[in-house]
Amino acid sequence: MKTIDFKWPLNIKSGSTHAGFKPDEQLDMCWVVSDSPASAAGVYTTNQFKAAPVQITKKTIELNHQLQAIIVNSGNANSFTGDEGIQNVYNSKQLVTNKLHLDDTLIGVASTGIIGKQLDMNTYQNGVDNLELSIDDIDAPEAIITTDTCSKKVCVELTLKDKPVTITGFSKGSGMIHPNMGTTLSFIVTDANIAGDDLQNLLSEDIVSTFNQITVDGCMSTNDMVLVMANGAAQNAKLVPDCDEYVEFAKAFKYVLETLAKKVAQDGEGANNFVEVNVNNAFDKQEANLVSKAIVGSNLVKSMIFGKEANWGRIVQAIGQTHAHVDPNHVAISLNGTEIVTNSVPISFTDDELKALFTDENIIIDVDLNVGNASGTAWGCDLTYKYVEINAAYEG
Amino acid sequence: MKTIDFKWPLNIKSGSTHAGFKPDEQLDMCWVVSDSPASAAGVYTTNQFKAAPVQITKKTIELNHQLQAIIVNSGNANSFTGDEGIQNVYNSKQLVTNKLHLDDTLIGVASTGIIGKQLDMNTYQNGVDNLELSIDDIDAPEAIITTDTCSKKVCVELTLKDKPVTITGFSKGSGMIHPNMGTTLSFIVTDANIAGDDLQNLLSEDIVSTFNQITVDGCMSTNDMVLVMANGAAQNAKLVPDCDEYVEFAKAFKYVLETLAKKVAQDGEGANNFVEVNVNNAFDKQEANLVSKAIVGSNLVKSMIFGKEANWGRIVQAIGQTHAHVDPNHVAISLNGTEIVTNSVPISFTDDELKALFTDENIIIDVDLNVGNASGTAWGCDLTYKYVEINAAYEG
Structure with missing residues (x-):
C-alpha cells in the first residue's frame, strides 16, 4: 500500500460548483458518481435530531447496500427542517435522477452548514444544473468544507493479486466534532470489488477506533455521516472476509479512515496544536x-x-x-x-x-x-x- | 425565611489566616468550629482519584455523622499525593486536635489548589498556629478561593416555632466545575437542631438539583466536597422529617445550596454572562x-x-x-x-x-x-x- 496524489478510482467521476449557498463564488456543491452501481456502506450520527439527508440516505443504503452517486452541499445543513426538509431531500434526488438518469435508490444525499434553515431549492437546482462529470475534477474536497481552514483528503493504492486498487477519501469538519458511531461528513470511494455487507462490517468496525476517537469540542453534529462506495472496477477477485487480499484491503481502508479522522482533528476550530x-x-x-x-x-x-x-x-x-x-x-x-x-x-x-x-x-x-x-x-x-x-x- | 448579612450561627466560631500556600499575604487557611459536636453531612466528588482530604473526611463523617470543626486550606489540593498525602491529612487533624483539644473523629479536612504537589506541613503548622477563633472573623469565604474573582457566601434566618435559626454557607469554585453527586468545595453551618442522618438525606437529595446542575467546563474536580454542620444551638425542637418545621428548614437549606451553586456558576472562569x-x-x-x-x-x-x-x-x-x-x-x-x-x-x-x-x-x-x-x-x-x-x- 502506498499513498499517492489525490485522484478518483477507476470508473468514478466527480464535479463541483458554486451553487450559491456560500458567498463569493466559493465551491459549495459536488457529486461523486460511479459509472455503474457500487457496493455501499454508511455510518451516521447518533444525535437524536438527525438531519433530513442523514435520515433518508441511511434508509437508501440500508435498502440493499448500493449507491451510484453521492451529492453534497455545504452552507446549509438541512437539519431541524421538519417535513419540508425531508421533502427537499427527495426533490434533490429527483434533480439528480433527471440529470443522470439514475434510479433514486442509488443516490446518497448529504448537507452541512447552518442548522434550522430550509434549503433553497432554486439554489440547489442551480447547482445540479452546473455540475458536470469528469475524472479530472478533484475539487470535491473543497466543495464540502465550512469553517475548515483546509480540505482533508487522502488517496492510497494497493495491489490485490496483480490488480491495482485505489481508495480515495475526503472529509470535512472542524467544529461540532465529537462523533459517536457516525462521524463528521466523510466520503470514501474505491474501485475495489467487495460486497456491500462486507463493506458495511468493515466500516462499522473501523469507525470505532478512528472517527469515533476524535473530538474537537464535545459537540456531536446532527449531520455526521461517512459514506463509502466500492464499484469493483479494479476487477480484483471479490474480497472475502479473512482472505489475504481482504486483510490487505482492510488495512488500507483503515489507514484511509484514520488519516481522514486525524486531519479533521488537526484542523479543529482555532487549533494551534x-x-x-x-x-x-x-x-x-x-x-x-x-x-x-x-x-x-x-x-x-x-x-x-x-x-x-x-x-x-x-x-x-x-x-x-x-x-x-x-x-x-x-x-x-x-x-x-x-x-x-x-x-x-x-x-x-x-x-x-x-x-x-x-x-x-x-x-x-x-x-x-x-x-x-x-x-x-x-x-x-x-x-x-x-x-x-x-x-x-x-x-x- | 429571609436573607441576612453574613454571620456565623449560634455557637459557631471561625478564624482565617495566611499560612503561606498562596503568595502575597493572601488568606489561604481557615477553620469553622462549633462549641459542641454538631450533626454533620457530606457529599463528595465521584472522580475516581479522590483527593486525600476527601477520602479521609468522607470516612470521618460516615462514622457517626458528627463534626465539630472543619479546616480548609487553599493553594494546594493535596490530590494525587499517594500515601504521604493521606498521612498529611492525619497530621493536619493532629495539629487541630493539639490546639483545640478535640477528638480527631470530629475534624473535617478540605484542600483546594494545585493537584499533585505534597502539602508543605511546615506551612500547614504555621497556619494552624496563626488561626484563632472568633464570632467576628467572617473571612473564611475569602480564605478558600483560588481562581475565583469573588467569594461566594449566603446567610439566611428563619424562625422555627419561635426559635430563630441561622443557616450560613460559603463556597469556592470557578473552573473544573462539573460536579456529580459531590460538588465544588462548599461549607454550610447552622445552629438548627437536626439529626445527622436526616441532615445527610436532605443534602443528598438537594445536591442533585443544585450543585449537580452547574457546569463551567465539564471537568469534575478531584476535591469536590460539600460539608454541613448543624450544632443545635438554636434550641429548636429536633427537626423530624415531614413535620412543618422540617419542611420550612428544608426549603431554606435548599435555598442556601441553590444560591451558592448559582454564585459558583456566575463566577465561572472568564465568564461574562x-x-x-x-x-x-x-x-x-x-x-x-x-x-x-x-x-x-x-x-x-x-x-x-x-x-x-x-x-x-x-x-x-x-x-x-x-x-x-x-x-x-x-x-x-x-x-x-x-x-x-x-x-x-x-x-x-x-x-x-x-x-x-x-x-x-x-x-x-x-x-x-x-x-x-x-x-x-x-x-x-x-x-x-x-x-x-x-x-x-x-x-x-
Whole structure:
C-alpha cells in the first residue's frame, strides 16, 4: 500500500460548483458518481435530531447496500427542517435522477452548514444544473468544507493479486466534532470489488477506533455521516472476509479512515496544536478508548496545551472522571516521549524543561494505567482564543 | 425565611489566616468550629482519584455523622499525593486536635489548589498556629478561593416555632466545575437542631438539583466536597422529617445550596454572562436535569452566548446529543422570555432583534420538550477568551 496524489478510482467521476449557498463564488456543491452501481456502506450520527439527508440516505443504503452517486452541499445543513426538509431531500434526488438518469435508490444525499434553515431549492437546482462529470475534477474536497481552514483528503493504492486498487477519501469538519458511531461528513470511494455487507462490517468496525476517537469540542453534529462506495472496477477477485487480499484491503481502508479522522482533528476550530493521546495497559479496549478520548476532550487539558504548561494534574482529573478501572498508585504519564509521572508520583523537572516538551506543534500524551493490557488512541487539538472567536461569530 | 448579612450561627466560631500556600499575604487557611459536636453531612466528588482530604473526611463523617470543626486550606489540593498525602491529612487533624483539644473523629479536612504537589506541613503548622477563633472573623469565604474573582457566601434566618435559626454557607469554585453527586468545595453551618442522618438525606437529595446542575467546563474536580454542620444551638425542637418545621428548614437549606451553586456558576472562569437553562415538559425529572445541563455545558452554546448570536441550532444539537425522550417536531425555545422556535420551526426575527435578546448579562434559555411534564434547571456561563487565558496560564 502506498499513498499517492489525490485522484478518483477507476470508473468514478466527480464535479463541483458554486451553487450559491456560500458567498463569493466559493465551491459549495459536488457529486461523486460511479459509472455503474457500487457496493455501499454508511455510518451516521447518533444525535437524536438527525438531519433530513442523514435520515433518508441511511434508509437508501440500508435498502440493499448500493449507491451510484453521492451529492453534497455545504452552507446549509438541512437539519431541524421538519417535513419540508425531508421533502427537499427527495426533490434533490429527483434533480439528480433527471440529470443522470439514475434510479433514486442509488443516490446518497448529504448537507452541512447552518442548522434550522430550509434549503433553497432554486439554489440547489442551480447547482445540479452546473455540475458536470469528469475524472479530472478533484475539487470535491473543497466543495464540502465550512469553517475548515483546509480540505482533508487522502488517496492510497494497493495491489490485490496483480490488480491495482485505489481508495480515495475526503472529509470535512472542524467544529461540532465529537462523533459517536457516525462521524463528521466523510466520503470514501474505491474501485475495489467487495460486497456491500462486507463493506458495511468493515466500516462499522473501523469507525470505532478512528472517527469515533476524535473530538474537537464535545459537540456531536446532527449531520455526521461517512459514506463509502466500492464499484469493483479494479476487477480484483471479490474480497472475502479473512482472505489475504481482504486483510490487505482492510488495512488500507483503515489507514484511509484514520488519516481522514486525524486531519479533521488537526484542523479543529482555532487549533494551534494537534494532540494524540495513547492509553496503554488499560483494563480493556473500550476503556482504553474511553480514557484517551476523555483526556483529549478535556477543556482544561486543551487549555493547558495551548498555554504550554505541563499541568499533568488535569490529565489525572480527566482519567478519574471516567468509570474506567484505575489504580491510583500506578499511573504513568509521558509528554512527547518524556516521562513526567511514574507510579503516580511526578518526576522533578524545572519549569524550562517542562516548557521545552511543548516545542513541537504535535503533542503526544502517553498514559500507562497499569491495570490490564489493552491500548487505545484518541486525537484532538488545543483550545484557543480562536475557537471561541470562530464560534462566537459563526452563524452555523 | 429571609436573607441576612453574613454571620456565623449560634455557637459557631471561625478564624482565617495566611499560612503561606498562596503568595502575597493572601488568606489561604481557615477553620469553622462549633462549641459542641454538631450533626454533620457530606457529599463528595465521584472522580475516581479522590483527593486525600476527601477520602479521609468522607470516612470521618460516615462514622457517626458528627463534626465539630472543619479546616480548609487553599493553594494546594493535596490530590494525587499517594500515601504521604493521606498521612498529611492525619497530621493536619493532629495539629487541630493539639490546639483545640478535640477528638480527631470530629475534624473535617478540605484542600483546594494545585493537584499533585505534597502539602508543605511546615506551612500547614504555621497556619494552624496563626488561626484563632472568633464570632467576628467572617473571612473564611475569602480564605478558600483560588481562581475565583469573588467569594461566594449566603446567610439566611428563619424562625422555627419561635426559635430563630441561622443557616450560613460559603463556597469556592470557578473552573473544573462539573460536579456529580459531590460538588465544588462548599461549607454550610447552622445552629438548627437536626439529626445527622436526616441532615445527610436532605443534602443528598438537594445536591442533585443544585450543585449537580452547574457546569463551567465539564471537568469534575478531584476535591469536590460539600460539608454541613448543624450544632443545635438554636434550641429548636429536633427537626423530624415531614413535620412543618422540617419542611420550612428544608426549603431554606435548599435555598442556601441553590444560591451558592448559582454564585459558583456566575463566577465561572472568564465568564461574562451567567446562563440559566430551564427545560420544561420533559419525560421525567432526570431527563429534564440531563438536558438542561447538556445545553448549559455545550461549548458551542457557550461560545454563541459570548458572541451574542441566537444560533439556536446549537441548542437543538445539544438536546439531541443526550438520550432523553424528544419529539423532533415539537420543540420550543425561548431566549430571555422571547420565543424564537415554536413547534421546531424558527420564528422570524431580524438580526438586530435577535442581538437585542442578549443585552442583559443574565441569559435565560427556556426549552419546552413537549413529551411529558417534568422540569429541570441548570446553571453555567459563557465560554470566553478569558477562560482559555486563565487555564493556559494557571498552574492548578
